[in-house]
Amino acid sequence: MFELPNGTILGVLDLQMTLEYFDFPRIFTCKNSTNQAYLVLSTFDDEDSCGWLYLPISPKRLNATLCGAVTLRDAFREPEGGYLFTVETFVGRAPVVTHVFPEQLSDSDLPSVGYTLNVAVSGDESDGVLTPKTVAKVYRRETFDYRIFPDEHTRHEVSARKLGTILSTTQELIDALGQTRLGTPTVRGPLPPELLQKTSVTVSHSFRGSFGVQFRASQPNDLFDHSLISDVLAEFSYLLQAADSEDLLSNKLHALKGRVASKYRRLLKQLFDINSGLSFDWGAVASDRGGEFSLSREQVRRAYMIVDRIDIAMADEIEVRGQLVGFNSRTKRYEIRATEGPTNYAGKVADDAKISVEHPAIGDFYIARLRMLVETQSSSGDELIRWVLVGLNEA
Structure with missing residues (x-):
């Protein structure tokens, strides 16, 4: 079972990005409570133990390695501090951490010459903010950017009360779509806790350039790149593609049933109240999903009027x-x-x-x-x- 070696000289570790995955993370980054980042490489594993190389690394060096400017082999052969750690983890026993110098490493423990990672870093490098598509691949979690006032690139503020309602309504719409995808849509009553766990999303950070936030699914996708929330975001994207077409919206909302129409109407109402459009950039784990979708403020206004009528007609x-x-x-x-x-x-x-x-x-x-x-x-x-x-x- 994969576990980080907490309780060692490495500090209290928290998994950050999974860069390669097979049965468990093989190349990943983690960070301790003092903000020291490590780039980690799997070297061996059997039924009882696993071997790892832990490379202390700075944010700039990490970004250079992630985007391929530094090969993975060179990163471990030329550590910034002149040393790194070998780590052995065991089933039922405490991990063993050893301080080593790069010349002590065996070539068989290192990646091949010229092997590079290809993780595109967007925005300020010191911030380490990644695009939704990159985050989805790295964390194996569905990710999407939400931009309010997408046409106002110099606007960086929004009412806390309005933003809170937009975020909570988005989560409720995702929950409703999840219930529909499971084939048991209802109009009234609480949703099952096991469903809410599968459809839960977190806000990882906000960013500039209109007002935006990044959402990430709380749970990773399975080994086949599938998850309920991936299906949910596909349905969400179909609603946005319907834009302000009454026929498309009517057909879609009648097909979805349950409480989806009322939740989507409420989201559109909140955007309409602040005179904003919406930009939705979905980074999917599966390569055949994801994309960018948007509604202008005028489309939001018209869509709200249409969905309001549909919601009443379905009641x-x-x-x-x-x-x-x-x-x-x-x-x-x-x-x-x-x-x-x-x-x-x-x-x-x-x-x-x-x-x-x-x-x-x-x-x-x-x-x-x-x-x-x-x-x-x-x-x-x-x-x-x-x-x-x-x-x-x-x-």
Whole structure:
């Protein structure tokens, strides 16, 4: 079983990037609590033990090695500090760490002459920020960049409250798509913890050039480069490709079912509120997936209006007989008191609502057709129910 040799002179180690993988990481980087980075190479393994070379390395030297400017063999043959470590890890026993000089290394333990890595580093080298495609290959985790205000490259700030809602709504949309991919879409109630674990994403960092953040899947893909979240991001990309086409959006959302339409509508609403478009750069582990997708602010506005109508059209409908206690044709708001029970229904009037009465009168009795929109938080199951008026007839 692969484990880092913590509790040694190397320090408390944390795995950073997996550069080559076969059964377990063969070439990878790690870092200790004092920020010392190591480039690590597997030299042998059997049922009971594994051998490794741990090379202390600076950020600049590491970046030069990752992008192929320094061969992997030269990196280990010419360590910056003049030394490196051999490490042996065992099943059920403490690891053994030995301080060695490069001339003590056997050629059989080193990569072939001229062997280089090819990991493209983007942005400031000192920051070490990698493109989504590179991160996905290195960490074997689905990765995507999210850019808000993609057309405003000098904007580096956004409301904390709005950003928080956009990030949480994105996670909830991913959760909803994950439930649909498993074939069990529901409109109401909390989602199973095992599903939420598979669809969980983390924010690794933010970056400049419009306002952006990078998401990474919490779990790596399997040995066949597959994961549930990879399928989810494919569905997400299809929604973005549908852009503001009513036919494409309608077909897609009706096929996805469940709570996807309400979650996507909410995401578009948050972007619409801050007058922003969206850029989505997906780096996939599998070579046949991934890509760049975007919506302009005008496409966001139109898509929101379309998805809002679709969400209403897909909702469950009830018929209520009651007294009209509020109606505003300008703001498109209504309130009706049901004749049976103390329930009051209030909310917005749908744009395409069928109102058979020319001038609805406050105090008169009507038969209202209402559609129930449910917004559910994925983890807690907390629900917000909205009733949309889609029809009003004389009682």
